[in-house]
Amino acid sequence: MKKFLLFICLQFIISGLSAQQRNLSGKIIDSATQVPINGVTVIIKPNNRTDITDETGRFFFKNIAGNTKVLTVSAVGYQKKTYQLDDFKNGQTISLAQRQTQLSDVVITADNRNPYKAISETDIKLRGVSNSQEVLRIVPGLFIGQHQGGGKAEQIFLRGFDNDHGTDINMSVDGMPINMVSQAHGQGYADSHFIIPETIESTTYQKGMYNAEKGDLAVTGFVNFNTANAISSNMVKVEAGQFNTYRLMGMVNLLGEKAKANNQSWYAATEYRYSDSYFDNPQHFKRFNFFTKYHGKLNNNNWLTLSTSTLYSTWKASGQIPESAVNDGTVGFYGAIDPNEGGITSRTNFNAQLLTTLPNHDIIKNQLYYSRYKFDLHTNFTFFLVDAINGDEIRQQEARNLYGYNGSYQHEGYIGNTKVNTEAGISARLDMTTNSELSNTVNNFTVIKPFKLGDITELGAGAFINETFRFSPKFSLNAGLRFDQFYYKYNNKLASDSTLNGAGVYSANNNIISPKLNFYYQATDKTQFYLFLGKGFHSNDTRVVVAEKGLQTLPAAYGADLGTVFKPAKNLLFNAALWYSYLQKEYVYAGDGGTVDFSGRTQRIGFDFSGRYQPVTSLYFDADVNYAHGRSLDDPKGENYIPLAPVWSSTGGITYILKDGFNGSLRYRWLGDRAANEDYTLKAEGYLINDLILNYTKRKYEVGLTVNNLFNVKWKETQFETVTRLKGQSAVDGIAFTPGTKFAALLHLSCFF
Structure with missing residues (x-):
């Protein structure tokens, strides 16, 4: 009992x-x-x-x-x-x-593994994205420069790196890579112009090499643009402005309210843009884009997303001009030595994503993508330095098929009271080019001397695992490990190629393991501290790897971030980080010369600071200040500067938000002086530029004005140390530059229905 x-x-x-x-x-x-x-x-x-x-x-x-x-x-x-x-x-x-977006909605929590999440969400919703270049500038501390016409990918600067056109930054849209490896012009070439800005719903970005999901090229960080799965209304937008600039954009739902109620969405967007630009020689820039996306619930456990897009663009370019030629009056600041530069590029994409939820709420993601890409670029950097008769014009071209797969598995569980999130994934991409070419030409298409000609096949496969432990409401730890394997094959069709031993097929392979360890501590409901440690890398061009037989051609990068997310008041947010990065020695393929250059070890240390303030619902202030001190470790002091590496930079602005009436923003971007060569005998001059946006918005329409370079500053957007020679003159070693935009006003009318 x-x-x-x-x-x-x-x-x-x-x-x-x-x-x-x-x-x-x-x-x-x-x-x-x-x-x-x-x-x-x-x-x-x-x-x-x-x-x-x-x-x-x-x-x-x-x-x-x-x-x-x-x-x-x-x-x-x-x-x-x-x-x-x-x-x-x-x-x-x-x-x-x-x-209307408000900073008061931001919550500081140790659950958040990305310290940039709050800023990225508020910025894109409050500031918006008015053009394709603003797509990239949404990342704090990231600067871009265009130096060969509007159809070419921008040069990217971030955290003391001259990323060229994408060598050390991993970029994607809806999980599909933007970067092109072993590209005709440069490794990691990232042309994001196939993205229609109005389709972007959010951006996910993180600086540094601390995310195990991101592999190749993710050294200074990664950026993923997320297009909207569904749109709430249709729109048509017409733009017209100075320098014969025009743009027509439309975006419409293709399914009705009944489909929406059944969790089905399908919309399409398209744009056409023309501009002669601000140069003395008209650019005749043309771009056509089309994008469509379906997002639907197949059943209780499966969501399917399908999208396709196509880009076609042509342009003429004034290119870079020697500073010495401007100073002696040979050419004007906005003129051209060789106005025959330009290019044609196209890209067509297919992207399929399937998200599956298991009965235990685990998530499986599968993605398949394909891109057909063509690139044909004509440039002349040195004019008559090498060939005093015909000139030094070069042609870089390729045709590419890109096939890829991403897959991942996510599980949430508990060990006692410790919450454990597990994510594991695999990825593969196969790049196959036909007739990747570098040639000395006349009138764009007449070949005088070929330097490179061949077919590239590059297969990259990776696997990763992420484990995140939530030990308490205040403390979390994330540990990640990634493995990447690469296989390279180059079918050299040019027996005279100086970097290889005759025509034929060359192959190589290499691999790398990248560990990550990240700590998160929530001191209070207003403050989070984090410490990130990681190893990353960028791959090198296939033509380098096969020439060097895979040796030292997959250099590692090591980094650390110590930072905080601090919200002292409901309408005030700060993000700050001290960071360090170290790169091993490496071989680099110079796409403009077809040569292999050796680069030694480098080290960078710096800090990033971002502040956001919203005193009232309708007013938003933002400011970013960035500093980087970078040096080569294998060169003597005074000769160890890293050319073009940004040192001081800052961006910011004030935005007035009113969805029913007047709204707009006044912004600035400042880039400080920096070394243009290793001993700082040449200087890349900094600049301070202001842009203005004014809109009058009603429920059914919007009228707006965008002004770039509000105060008509004469500035140099890109600068390089270049040895040039004009016809009949002596060679000059100095700065060659591309001028930035003049005062440029653009009106737009948008209709919503």
Whole structure:
């Protein structure tokens, strides 16, 4: 009898504990589009436990305490919602309505593994993206420069690196790579002009080499542009401005309200742009883009996303001009020595993504993508230095097929009370080019002397695992490991190629292991500290790797970030980091000369600071200040500067937001002076430029004015040390530059329906 009574008492105790502790889950969707919202912060009180929704919009709490009374849902750009738990049904779907973005919606939590998340969300929604160049400038501290016409990929600068056109920054859109490896003009060449700015819903970026999911080229960081899965209204936009600049853009839903109710969305967008630009010689720049995307729920466990896009662009370019020729009056500041430069480029993409949720809520993602890419570029950097009769014009061209796959598995579990998130994935991309060419030409197409001609096949495969441990509401740790393997083959069709031993097929392979370790500590509900440690890399051009038989051609990069996200008031946000990076020696393929150059070890140290302030709902201030001190470690002091590496830079602005009436922004970007060569005997001059946007917005239409270079500053957008020779003159070693835009005003009219 005593044993029976003891058993009954134990059952009551266990039942009481079970009643006090239970699990809680739910799903969050956008009320306008019915699409699940990723990255929403969910807080339960008074214990202040947090969770962040996954890509299916789901959140989950295990063993919530019996005294838990309130659930709060907060997301940037959405109305906050609060529920009494007594009124909340477990597994309930929460619908959030969009509203004007406010810094007060930002929540500091150790659950957030990306310290740039809050800034990226607020910036793109408050500042917007007005053109294709602003797509890149949305990243704090990232500067771009165009030096061969509007159709060429921009030169990118970030964290003391001259990334060339993408060598040390990993760029993608909807998970599909933008960078082209072993490209005719340069390694990692990233031309993002096939993205229509109005289709971008958000950006995901992180500086440094600390994310195991990102492999090749992710040294200074990565940027992924996320296009909208659904649009809430249709629009047509017409732009017209100085220098014969015109643009027509349209974006329309292809399915009705019934399809939206069934979680189906399909829209299309297109644009055409023409401009003669601000140079003395008309650029005749033309660009056509088309994009369409379907996003739909196949069943309770599967979401399918399909998209396709195409780009076609042609242009003429004034190119770089010697500073000495401007100084002696040979050519004007906006003139050209060889106005015959220019190019043609095209890219067509197909992207398919399948997101599958298992019965235990684990997530499997599969992605297949394909790109058909053509590139034909004509430039002349040295004029008559090598060939005093015909000139030094070069042609770089290729035709490419790119095939790729990304797959990942995500699991959320617990070890005791420690929350553990596991993510593992594999990826592969196969690049196959036909007739990758570098030739000395006349009149763009007549070949005088070929330097490179061959077919490139490059296969890169990678695997990674990420483990994130939430030991307490204040402390989290992320450990990641990545392995990448590369196979290279080059079919050399040019027996006279000086870097190889005759015509024929050359092959090589290499691999690298990249560990990552990241710590997150939430000191208070207003302050998070983080320490990131990691190893990254960038691959080199196939033509380098096969020439060197794979030796030292996959250099490692090591980095560390110590930073904080600090929100001292509900309308004030700071992000600051001290960082360090070290690069091993490497071989670099010079696409403009077809040669292999050796580069030694480099070291950089710096800091990034970002501030955001919203004193009232309609006013938003932002400022970024960046510093980098970089030096070569294998050269004597005074001769160890890293050419063109940014030192001081800053961007910022003030934005006035009113969705029904006047709104606009006044912005600045400042880049300080920096060394143009190793001993700093040549200087790349800095600049300070201001841009202005003014709009009058109503529910059905918007009228706006965009002004670039508001105060008409004469500035040099890109600068290089270049040995040049004009016809009949002596060679000169000095700065060659491309001028930045003059004052340029552009009007637009948008209609929404």
